[in-house]
Amino acid sequence: MNKYNNKVKLLNRESSIEYLPNLSKLLGPEIYVKRDDEGGRGGGGNKLRKYERIIADAIDKNCDTLIIAGHYQSNAARALVGAACQLGLKSIVVSKEMLPNQNPTFNQNGNALLMSLMNTKIIGIGKEDDFNVEMNKVANQLEVKGEKGYIIPFGGSNLLGALGYVDCANEILAQFKQINNNEPTYIVTTTGSGGTQAGLVAGCAIKKVKTKVIGFSVLHKDNTIKDIVTSLSQEIIDKISDKSVLELNFEVNIDFVGEGYGKPTKLGIDAIKTLAELEGLFLCPVYTSKAMAGLIEYIKSGTITEKDSVVFIHTGGMPLVHAYYDIF
Numbered sequence: 001m002n003k004y005n006n007k008v009k010l011l012n013r014e015s016s017i018e019y020l021p022n023l024s025k026l027l028g029p030e031i032y033v034k035r036d037d038e039g040g041r042g043g044g045g046n047k048l049r050k051y052e053r054i055i056a057d058a059i060d061k062n063c064d065t066l067i068i069a070g071h072y073q074s075n076a077a078r079a080l081v082g083a084a085c086q087l088g089l090k091s092i093v094v095s096k097e098m099l100p101n102q103n104p105t106f107n108q109n110g111n112a113l114l115m116s117l118m119n120t121k122i123i124g125i126g127k128e129d130d131f132n133v134e135m136n137k138v139a140n141q142l143e144v145k146g147e148k149g150y151i152i153p154f155g156g157s158n159l160l161g162a163l164g165y166v167d168c169a170n171e172i173l174a175q176f177k178q179i180n181n182n183e184p185t186y187i188v189t190t191t192g193s194g195g196t197q198a199g200l201v202a203g204c205a206i207k208k209v210k211t212k213v214i215g216f217s218v219l220h221k222d223n224t225i226k227d228i229v230t231s232l233s234q235e236i237i238d239k240i241s242d243k244s245v246l247e248l249n250f251e252v253n254i255d256f257v258g259e260g261y262g263k264p265t266k267l268g269i270d271a272i273k274t275l276a277e278l279e280g281l282f283l284c285p286v287y288t289s290k291a292m293a294g295l296i297e298y299i300k301s302g303t304i305t306e307k308d309s310v311v312f313i314h315t316g317g318m319p320l321v322h323a324y325y326d327i328f
């Protein structure tokens with residue numbers, strides 16, 4: 001077996017691609033949504049695709065406890081805890097406050113509530129403490145007890161994690177061919193740590209399609225994120241494809257982050273309301289709303305036109321709607 005295909009099964013089917021008739025009518029281009037928010041344990045979301053190979057690696061290394069770092073509203077941590085429950089592994093979440101405290105229930109509601117229901121161990125650390133140092137301390141303590149921890153990379157965005165989004169690119173291209181007998185002009189995604197976009201970029205490059213992958217950053221406000229996506233997509237191509245020089249057709253936009261990570265924007269809140277009202281779809285204030293706001297602006301400014309077709313990746317995060325209830 002190809003070592004890069006060693007996966008645990010966290011997703012029981014392909015996620016669907018759905019046409020958004022009302023949004024398409026409002027804006028012009030044909031817009032579809034790839035429902036990566038659906039399916040899987042722990043409330044689902046994009047991280048599960050990444051964890052399929054990462055957790056397989058943990059199991060190969062005989063680890064019994066998955067260790068992840070994140071703030072109290074982390075989707076990545078919540079989905080990991082769900083996957084650990086499903087697979088009978090233990091999980092430990094090293095947490096600290098990183099987001100502005102929105103409201104009195106912010107650290108108990110949304111993802112924090114779901115994680116406590118799944119009965120994971122949450123270790124709170126100080127705001128100034130370093131996540132990597134603290135996760136390593138946890139791993140060392142486990143070792144003393146004869147247990148073995150596995151540290152999940154930041155955002156699940158290493159080679160193994162990003163390969164999950166090569167799987168997604170392959171799914172999209174096959175599904176879109178069935179629906180429209182061609183390739184989408186654009187795939188649009190939220191970009192945080194970069195693995196989701198890098199996998200999509202590499203997947204499209206390997207398939208040699210003309211589809212451009214646009215990522216709207218929600219974290220980095222400078223070119224760091226473009227460098228991360230470039231080097232990770234190139235690494236994927238070098239590892240899994242024979243033709244190592246392939247064209248990377250992508251863009252990372254940093255104009256819709258707003259004041260910063262976790263701080264909702266006016267355009268994002270408008271996008272949440274528009275998608276809820278027109279399509280009954282829920283985006284979140286931290287991630288998907290900022291990418292949808294970017295997509296809407298690209299269409300309004302004529303960068304994306306009526307002749308184009310767009311697949312928007314819904315990467316999940318619905319619990320954040322509850323955590324940020326007071327912004328609506």
Ligand SMILES: Cc1ncc(COP(=O)(O)O)c(C=O)c1O
Nearest residue numbers: 075192193194195196315316317
């Ligand atoms: C809902 C949601 N969308 C998008 C992302 C960003 O994905 P990536 O870190 O692969 O760029 C995350 C990461 O936490 C997320 O939770």
